[in-house]
Amino acid sequence: MSQFFDEMTNGAAEPRALYRRIAEWLRSAPPELLDARREQAEILFRKIGITFAVYGDKEAAERLIPFDIIPRLLGRDEWTRLEAGLVQRVKALNMFLTDIYGRQEIIKAGLIPQDLIFRNECYRPEMQGRRAPHDIWTHIAGIDIVRIDDEDFYVLEDNCRTPSGVSYMLEDREMMMRLLPGLFAQHAVLPVDNYPDNLLASLRSAAPPHCPGDPCIVILTPGQFNSAYYEHSFLADKLGVELVEGRDLTVRDDIVYMRTTEGEKRVDVIYRRVDDDFLDPLVFRPDSVLGAAGLMGAYLAGNVTLANAPGAGLADDKAVYTYMPEIIRFYLGEDAKLKNVRTWRCREPDALKYVLEHLSELVVKEVNGSGGYGMLVGPHASKEQIETFRQKLLRDPDGFIAQPTLSLSTCPTSLPGGVAPRHVDLRPFVLCGADGVRIVPGGLTRVALKEGSLVVNSSQGGGTKDTWVLADNAK
Template sequence: MNGGGSGTIRDSYKTLAAWLENAPPDLLQARSRQAELFFRRMGVTFAVYGDEESNERLIPFDVVPRIIGADEWGGLEKGLKQRVTAINAFLKDIYGPQDCIRAGIVPADLILTNPHYRPEMQGRRPPGDVWCHIAGVDLVRTGEDGFYVLEDNVRTPSGVSYMLENREMMMRLFPDLFAEHAVRPVEIYTDMLLRSLQASAPSGAGEDPTIVVLTPGPFNSAYYEHSFLADKLGVELVEGGDLFVNDDTVYMRTTEGPKRVDVIYRRIDDDFIDPLTFMPNSAVGVPGLMSAYFAGRVTLANAVGTGVADDKAVYTYMPEIIRFFTGEDAILKNVPTWRCREPDALKEVLGKLDELVVKEVGGSGGYGMLVGPTSTKAEIEAFRAKLIADPDDFIAQPTLSLSTAPTLNGGDLSPRHVDLRPFVLSSPAGVRVAPGGLTRVALKEGSLVVNSSQGGGTKDTWVLDN
């Protein structure tokens, strides 16, 4: 609750602090046990690949909310809209005239040799000219310096189901606490998403386009979220075998016969989406889907090829990208970052590996990274060898003095590091930000790794109306 370790309580937390002062000492623990029981009954889990103990885990949920004031959220919202607008313009450009490459804003090789660059999309324009329909932007706060962007998630960003389930759980367990706060409703996200997807339908889809959520199936780590979102949106959850393409049009198999599909909210990576265009051995894609896409007969959210903007090396150029495409300085700044592909930066990074966080440019989930201050000498030296062998594959960042949020540990409240993933929706109708986001918390004392696959938990995020 304090202002970056200053010992003072942030204004947004003062009502909560007073409520906690008067709460029975065992109340939070009792409500925490109730939350765990409810989540287990509802099956709110995620899968951990390679985990021999269990294929499904419950993400730890902390019952103390993370609270953001109205003014602070206003600045975040403005910065997020600016950033995602620039990302969409950047993707349109690199698959079009490539002005940003010719202007020297981004190195050509970083784009054209990027594993997520799809040459099949060169010269193509998705329906409505929107590339990134759903973005999850990871933010961290460092003391009193405000929020920084840690990374952009624009391929198939996950976590929104936990944001919504966390809010439902808190409203059930703490109605009295909600009554004392003017909290903006995050549950409007699914209505926002549905309207955004409808607005993104291709021309000729009619006033009531058919939307589906495409999942790789129940063995995917985020399958719970796929089924949750389909249910909340009121649309069909489909696997590749449920769809087929005829005459450059996508159809869904139903008991009443084929039904045309206009918008596919896909939770399948590019490589697997169409075995006729990408990986021929994909068993989860839809043969011929890309031909329908190229014909402008179906919208894919997100568009094929958006992964270039997911890349952590491209992330380092985002301030320049934002300035180039919007004419404005970035409202939300990047974390200072060394590009290991540059010899001088590599030399500096190798000289202080024990102080830095080093990440693979294509990594995710907290894997493939080195946290220098908490690593052994052997781990550092092993990572040094990887870095020297392939410097282009890594970036490095300082170990940030992240802000903390009060978290229930045992029977006591103690500070734990947190990040925030707000969700940003884009369509031809505009860019909107859900009023909240997924707060992830590092439950281990001193840990900076908040990923659920690495033992992190989540919190409900309250954005105040005043």
């Protein structure tokens, strides 16, 4: 175990001060209690209907994401450092997008190769020369963070399109307060329940500048068969806004309306959980029924805000990711506060050569992949899998990046066989409004439940934990 940073013990006999009470509780709590609480949590999640769909899995159309009842802790000072890094990063991401779709200074300065942008699948030529309302492109960002020691935070990837998981952050907290109120009360946990209020305020501030009166905000969902449908309905409920599908919308004279029982009602802000490709059949995929015809026209006319903006996906591209330290320095004149994981860009011949020689040690990711689909974890892959990836890489080197197999930190996790350390990451949610950046202290901790596994994605057998940021480091 010693090669990994364990967030509770850090390899020592005594727990870190932050985890003292958790360690005591784990020592004294009978194993039956943990088992009972774990089962209770599952029953509650099922009853509430917090489920997600796994694509390509007919057997389990609605599955639960396993919930681990042992919380993951962060100290106040750790959080303060992380928060500052997140604010910096998201500012830079928005400035980068404004620049790319505008004057393209960063390309002119020779810092980013031109073809990386213009040949990128996430680049939207329709947005070239356009400005997003208030220059905000990514209103809701999920930045995936990992730790390998008790010092630094590393960004594993940026999610600037439609990051999901925030409902789990909120529901996990509810679950902990319900299942382990005593343990919760022993810790001064900073609250996260104001996230929906923050989101609403951010969306409201992002309304088109000439929007008359109180903006009408809606959430656009692909519908109840989408894997994140629970979250869409959860957020609509917490925000008190309509949850619309494409078929509820109609566009006339570049103005978006929703069909209501009282006729049509004008819509000003759309928090869309539908990918760019499906937003508007007139502009993007013509076969899409998930968006609304004319939506892009309304957006470009400045009559509706789309959050996140079309084209924002460019910034979370895994190839662009590798340039983030340069991007931050270019726009903000600062060093990046959050580190990037060392990355080989397979588009560069030297890097490709290295990657091909070290496939069994590296993690290889598709530049445009997400959700843990289409990636190779070298140390856990079979010879055939490695050969398949070698061929993929040779065919399309531009489509891949590679990273070292990270020694992700571990946290104590309650499993049917007892408590054991498992690898975790953290996705804090960063909100950008016209009036500033908002982050609630915490985020979604994802945990790889399989022993030794480094893949935390829910579609690949990952679970979640509540994340406690403590008001003081050792109460």
